[in-house]
Amino acid sequence: MKFKLPFNKQQQQPVQEAPKENLVRVAHATDHFIQSIKNATNNPADLIVKSLPPNVTLIYIDNLIDDQTLNNDIIANLQSKPHDTPEAIEMALSIAEVSQSSLLRETVELMVNGHVVIHIGGFPQTILANIASRESRALSAPENESQVIGTQVGFNESLSTNISLIRRYIVSPNLCNEKVKIGTRTSTSVSLLYMRGIANDQMVQTMRQRIKDLNIDELIDSAVLAEMIDDNSLSVFPQMLLTERPDRFCDGILDGKIGVLVDGSSMAIVSPQGFTEFFQSQEDQNLRWQIATFLRLLRLAAFFLSVYLTPFYVAALTFHYEVIPQAFLVPLSESRALVPFPPIFEALLLEFIIELLREAGARLPTKIGQTIGIVGGIVIGTAAVQAGITSNILLIIIALSALASFTSPSYMMGNVIRLIRFPIIILAGFWGFYGIMLAFCFILIHLLRQSSLGAPYMSPFYPPRLKEMRDSIIRMPVPLTSKRPALTRPKDEHKFVPEPVKPDKS
Structure with missing residues (x-):
């Protein structure tokens, strides 16, 4: 089921006239202007009002502006030579971004975004100078997507800093950057970036329209935006990549x-994204193709191991003893001799304990969290085996499944692996291998029906593209990867000339 309801609902709404408060103009008189600003902002404690001779008024929000720029480039220029018209003040300011506005709402919106409002008594407009100073943490190495070979810098919470990082990598005028405001109460800036001449126009328009059609009060994080513009927000599988x-x-x-x-x-959204791409790391591009291929195959094998190893154990011990090797039956029976619970309850209990330890380790401070994860796992595991609550073989299987779930480079996909294990274990406990196959078919059909920004989610396997398959699971040598993936339907299919030009021997 596709989650299209929010966009269809908004498209069916009739066009409404602009509210009257959007058309309120700036007052001529200084006193009325100051009072209107205070009323519009509920007179906050950090609202600063300064008067300069002869009739100039400065209004700004403290802690949102650069004090040094305010004193040196605005107040000093206005005090050195009085200016009596908005045009004269605009010419006198040595600020890169200066504009005028005659609407009160626009003036207030820019002021809360770090602009200084300059008003001259008797004039029905304001001068707005952008001297915003937003605090942000320094650039550091990515925490969730660490790698050994490659750059060691990640995004932070500043939009301008993140865009500057991108422009360091892509030094091209064809890099398009479109900015949109989302959130009727937060007015969060969102930037849409793509390469003109490469990105598919239809996909760009689809993404642009989905973002603009959002009608929400607040937008705090990119993960919320990704869920709202997904092709199917009801699916547990992410259709857009979140990367730092x-x-x-x-x-x-x-x-x-x-x-x-x-x-x-600090997380950026990339779309469209195929299912197998969630198991690819950026470090694969920096390694030799043989090593990168081995690591990709290892991650995919870990995915199936994490999802199906514990259900296979439960199904085998509950219904299908014949699949267990005869040499393994004796130690398996001895390990389960003191366990009073059926295999399904035993497996769910251990999986629940593992998830408790993992969540506790993630929420506690770093040093304490690592200690809790290691010591807690050893103590609880040893005590559970000695008390006869679980068998030591199942403890090994649960530990391998937990380790395998950490191999996914995408944190969102790792959470999916953690979740879907539980229903598969339940189905294996009730119907054995038939339950596992039922879960496998359901997941496969669900994945085949998904799409990412209109592109097939299981590409290049469905629809099948033989030439694309070789560079999805196997990381081909760089000279053989001249074409861009067909998933994005790019305008320019080739990254470089497939065959080098041979020198002329004549």
Whole structure:
């Protein structure tokens, strides 16, 4: 079932006239202007009002502006030579971004975004100078997508800083950056980035329209935006990639994908995204193709191991003893001799304990969390086996499944692996291998029906593209990867000339 309801609902709404408060103009008189600003902002404690001779008034929000720029470039210029018209003040200010406005709502919106409002008594407009100073943490290495070979810098919460990082990688005038405001109460800046001449126009328009059609009060993080503009927000599988690596973001942009940055979020959105791409790491591009291929195959094998190993154990011990090797029956029976619970309850109990330890380790401070994860796992596991609550063989299987779930480079896909294990274990406990096959078929059909920005989610396997398959699971040598992935339907299919030009011997 496709989640199209929010967009269809908004398209069916009739066009409404602009509210009257949007058309309120700036007052001529200084006193009325100051009072209107206070009323519009509910007179906050950090609202600063300064008067300069002869009749100039400065209004701004403290802590949102650069005090040094305010004193040196605005107040000093206005005090050195009085100016009596808005045009004269605009020419006198040595600020890169200066504009005028005659609407009160526009003036207030820019002021809360770090602009200084300059008003001259008797004139029905304001001068707005952008001297915003937003605090942000320094650039650091990515925490969730670490790698050994490659760049060691990640996005932070500043939109301007993140865009500058991208422009360091992509030094091209064809890099398009479209900015949109989302959130009727937060007015969060969202940037849509793509490469003109490579990105598919239809995909760009689809992403642009989905973002503009959103009618919400607030937008705090890019993960919320990704869920709202997904093709199917009801699916547990992510259809858009969330990454904190600028190199992976730029690599997707150059492949014809579309990127979205949200001000205040350190995670960027990349779309469209195929299922197998969630198991690919940016470090694969920096390793030799043989090693990168081995690691990709290892991650996919870990996915199936994490999802199906515990259900296979439960099904075998409950219904299908004949699949267990005869040499393994004796130690397996001895390990389960003191366990009073059926295999399904035993497996669910251990899986629940593992998830408790993992969540506790993630929420506690770093040093304590690592200690809890290691010591807690050893103590609880040993005590559970000695008390006869579980068998030592199942403890090994659960530990392998937990380790395998960490191999996914995408945190969102790792959470999916953690979740879907539980219903598969339940089905295996009730119907054995038939339950496992039922779960496998359901997941496969669900994945085949999904799409990412209109592109097939299981590409290149469905629909089958033989030439694309070789570079999805297997990381082909760089000289053989001259074409961009067909998933993005790029305008320019080739990254470089497939065959080098041979020198003329004549």
